[in-house]
Amino acid sequence: MLKFIVRRILQSIPTLIGITLISFAMIHIAPGNPVRLLLGNHYTIDRAAALTKQLGLNKPLWDQYLIWVGNLLQGNLGISYVYNEPVTTLILQAMPHTLIIVVVAVVAAHLFAVFIGSVQAYYKDSWFDQVATVVNYFLYSMPSFWLGVLLVILFSITLGWLPSGGIVNNQLANPGFIDWVRHLILPSATLFLVSVAAWARYMRSSMWDSLLQDYARTARMKGASEFRVVFVHALRNSILPLITLFGLSLPALLSGALFVEEIFNYPGMGLLFWDAVLSRDYPIIMGVTIFIGVITLVGNLLADILYGIADPRIQYK
Amino acid sequence: MKLNKSMSVAIAMVTGTALLLTGCGSSSATPSTSTPSSSTPTAGGVINFAESPATQLNWFLPIVPSSNDTVNNDQLVVQLYKPMLWLNNNYSINWNSSIAKNITYNKAGTVYHIFLHKKWLWSNGQPVTSKDVLFSWNVIKAASSPNAPKPWPFVGAGTGEIPNGIQSVVANGNYEVTITLKKPANQQWFIYNGIIQLTPMPAAVWDIHKNMTKELTYLGENGANLMFDKVTDGPFVPVSATPSQSWVIAPNKNYPGHKSLVKKIVFDYEASSTAEFAALKTNQVNLGYLDPSQLGSAPALTSQGDKITSAYPFGIFWTEMNMYKGSPYASIFDHLYVRQALQMGLDNATIAKDIFKGYATPVDGPIPTVPATKYLDPSLATNPYPYNIQAAMQLLEKHGWKEVNGVMTKGSQQMKFPMIYVSGATSSTDAAELMQSDWAKMGVDVTLAGEPFANFISMTSDSTNHTWALANGSGWDYNGPGFYPTGGQLFATGAPSGTGFSNQEEDALIKATHQPYPTEQQTMSVFFKYEDYTAKILPFLWNENYAAIGVNAPNVHNTVKYADAATSLPQMQYWWVSSGN
Numbered sequence: 001m002l003k004f005i006v007r008r009i010l011q012s013i014p015t016l017i018g019i020t021l022i023s024f025a026m027i028h029i030a031p032g033n034p035v036r037l038l039l040g041n042h043y044t045i046d047r048a049a050a051l052t053k054q055l056g057l058n059k060p061l062w063d064q065y066l067i068w069v070g071n072l073l074q075g076n077l078g079i080s081y082v083y084n085e086p087v088t089t090l091i092l093q094a095m096p097h098t099l100i101i102v103v104v105a106v107v108a109a110h111l112f113a114v115f116i117g118s119v120q121a122y123y124k125d126s127w128f129d130q131v132a133t134v135v136n137y138f139l140y141s142m143p144s145f146w147l148g149v150l151l152v153i154l155f156s157i158t159l160g161w162l163p164s165g166g167i168v169n170n171q172l173a174n175p176g177f178i179d180w181v182r183h184l185i186l187p188s189a190t191l192f193l194v195s196v197a198a199w200a201r202y203m204r205s206s207m208w209d210s211l212l213q214d215y216a217r218t219a220r221m222k223g224a225s226e227f228r229v230v231f232v233h234a235l236r237n238s239i240l241p242l243i244t245l246f247g248l249s250l251p252a253l254l255s256g257a258l259f260v261e262e263i264f265n266y267p268g269m270g271l272l273f274w275d276a277v278l279s280r281d282y283p284i285i286m287g288v289t290i291f292i293g294v295i296t297l298v299g300n301l302l303a304d305i306l307y308g309i310a311d312p313r314i315q316y317k
Numbered sequence: 318m319k320l321n322k323s324m325s326v327a328i329a330m331v332t333g334t335a336l337l338l339t340g341c342g343s344s345s346a347t348p349s350t351s352t353p354s355s356s357t358p359t360a361g362g363v364i365n366f367a368e369s370p371a372t373q374l375n376w377f378l379p380i381v382p383s384s385n386d387t388v389n390n391d392q393l394v395v396q397l398y399k400p401m402l403w404l405n406n407n408y409s410i411n412w413n414s415s416i417a418k419n420i421t422y423n424k425a426g427t428v429y430h431i432f433l434h435k436k437w438l439w440s441n442g443q444p445v446t447s448k449d450v451l452f453s454w455n456v457i458k459a460a461s462s463p464n465a466p467k468p469w470p471f472v473g474a475g476t477g478e479i480p481n482g483i484q485s486v487v488a489n490g491n492y493e494v495t496i497t498l499k500k501p502a503n504q505q506w507f508i509y510n511g512i513i514q515l516t517p518m519p520a521a522v523w524d525i526h527k528n529m530t531k532e533l534t535y536l537g538e539n540g541a542n543l544m545f546d547k548v549t550d551g552p553f554v555p556v557s558a559t560p561s562q563s564w565v566i567a568p569n570k571n572y573p574g575h576k577s578l579v580k581k582i583v584f585d586y587e588a589s590s591t592a593e594f595a596a597l598k599t600n601q602v603n604l605g606y607l608d609p610s611q612l613g614s615a616p617a618l619t620s621q622g623d624k625i626t627s628a629y630p631f632g633i634f635w636t637e638m639n640m641y642k643g644s645p646y647a648s649i650f651d652h653l654y655v656r657q658a659l660q661m662g663l664d665n666a667t668i669a670k671d672i673f674k675g676y677a678t679p680v681d682g683p684i685p686t687v688p689a690t691k692y693l694d695p696s697l698a699t700n701p702y703p704y705n706i707q708a709a710m711q712l713l714e715k716h717g718w719k720e721v722n723g724v725m726t727k728g729s730q731q732m733k734f735p736m737i738y739v740s741g742a743t744s745s746t747d748a749a750e751l752m753q754s755d756w757a758k759m760g761v762d763v764t765l766a767g768e769p770f771a772n773f774i775s776m777t778s779d780s781t782n783h784t785w786a787l788a789n790g791s792g793w794d795y796n797g798p799g800f801y802p803t804g805g806q807l808f809a810t811g812a813p814s815g816t817g818f819s820n821q822e823e824d825a826l827i828k829a830t831h832q833p834y835p836t837e838q839q840t841m842s843v844f845f846k847y848e849d850y851t852a853k854i855l856p857f858l859w860n861e862n863y864a865a866i867g868v869n870a871p872n873v874h875n876t877v878k879y880a881d882a883a884t885s886l887p888q889m890q891y892w893w894v895s896s897g898n
Contacts, residue, residue: 032771267561
């Protein structure tokens, strides 16, 4: 297992280099000049030239890339053009906010998807299955940004139950834990709803296959209760696809958080990245890209490892 | 005078929001309503002030590097530090709210005496003196060098004789500073562009390094940290700052001027105008804004008692013509009659009225009609080139152009122009389409291409880019670092923010506005000549000045009265919140 992990990590290095190369090139080739945006209403050619030099943007692209890689190897992701602060600091400030909504959404979505998908499979073609399928398709086809707006309209504007954005209510003298939790609900719910639909569909299909297997029939013949057949015998095998999805879902959820955080003014990684793209803040764009790249590779590795733990038939070499 | 191309209002169009003075209106002829401020001010309450979309506040010292100079930062910083000169909504100096109580100068325009109010105190109780002004000057001088450490240079370098045109700055006692210039300057110009930049900084607290490079590094490293500003002389002190969330200030108890009554003012980050609208609707923000495209939803806010206001910055908008050297269109646009005809084909009044729902006013020259200032030549009160398609066509035909297959043609030249405009907002797309439609009636064939703001400004500032002929969606506002509204950096030959226009008479008139004159009347006379000529020579096609459309909750007061919208810098210490609404 250890050899497998080491080998996978080593295999990830060229992938990571590829990600940084392509990202760096695309970001710098894309239209829009950070110096022009930074100077804004005080743009002159002299100032632009001075700032371009100051930011190192006057150097050839390959040179800029090598400097960036050199800094990266020393743990330095650079200084943000907009914030004048180290990118690492900004990412570390934003990351906990994103992680909390993503973790809440992932855990809740998995638990919910396992339950709903299992019940759907067990009662296949029942009215419950049909209604759940329609709801799942509806949620699955709905973009997260659209769903987020709908939730704001319903729960913030129409019902007035939950805040529409931010992480605290600034009008309160001492915003506390309850206020913080209230601000987490809608962004987490958005991510939860778009995830649970897909996973429930996987779970339904996987559980249905499991329930038709010989070991399920054998368990029934041995007198096991239906609850035990479904949630003990079939569940462990049915859950394998979701374990794979768990690892793969992390980067997808971080990407999905981009739109959700923009809608909810939620100061996490997604909003940091969104703002950086708008202002062509290259160090942040690259910093977040490499971070998500690493998370993706780690997620894949995690999925493989978890799969092996869950399924004894898998042997790592 | 150094003018700077302002894209801030263009950003507003791109992002779909009204910028700057959110919730703070100016008097105007637009359909605005104002908050009654007759009730007695009461203490308490919190004002949540919405920032324009995706705007980070990222610099909190009154001396600002180029890369951090934004109106949004300024709006917070002027609450912490009194500027040397505060400009009113009509662009006159508000001496009561300025550090200077008076400025005298010689006839030659070389020597200036600044007399400081004795009333201003730092929040630690120490007086604001000449020493603080000299500290600022020394920082400015050093930070203006291209070799200054990051994140400098200072944004005002090169504006208003700073720093190279200044011979000396000396203190004559605790409350008088004398500035001597190397050569004569128009006194009004130097006051509005040079002296205005000398905002005092607390020398006793910040001047801690003998070596100026170390001092600049020290200030530079702390400029993005709001909590570094512990000692202020403005009406507020900092409380907290969280990027992408909020920046909070509270009243300065030692402020010697009008003290704020509110508990705190929160500058709220807004990811988008949609999010900001939701925050207004749910009362998470009580001072915000609307994009023109959101005006249809305004009843959702007014029905809960919110007030809609308008605020006009001292700025102008235009359509640029690609007259850069090498542009295939330059040979057409170089003719004044062509520019005149194109201007007559622009129905700015209809765009203002129908597309921007009255929250815009047509511009006829380099000085806007709203807000009203002394800089607007009364003779320009009527548009020299009013909308008239027939007259425009006749003008072209008089110079040999004929309509062939619906397109004005002269020899091998055709009036077929690609026009880029700033995409992202319905209102800007609608305006561009109306322009296209009107020009088509006179045989000018325009193809439209919407460009994101970042692309737009990259394209129009690149003199080698000939893919566009016309560009709609940018403008200027005269909000610093230089405030005197002449157009050296814009309309003069080779102007860095121009698009290739060149005219010797224009150059001479701009230069004349920088010279000293014995009386203000003569100064204004020269200025009006420049303004009049610029309006008629059409270095750009004039469009409209767009209002920021503000929204304030019914219990928020005095935002309109103390907007000072011309410079987009409100006096927030006069804002207050009533209870029970």
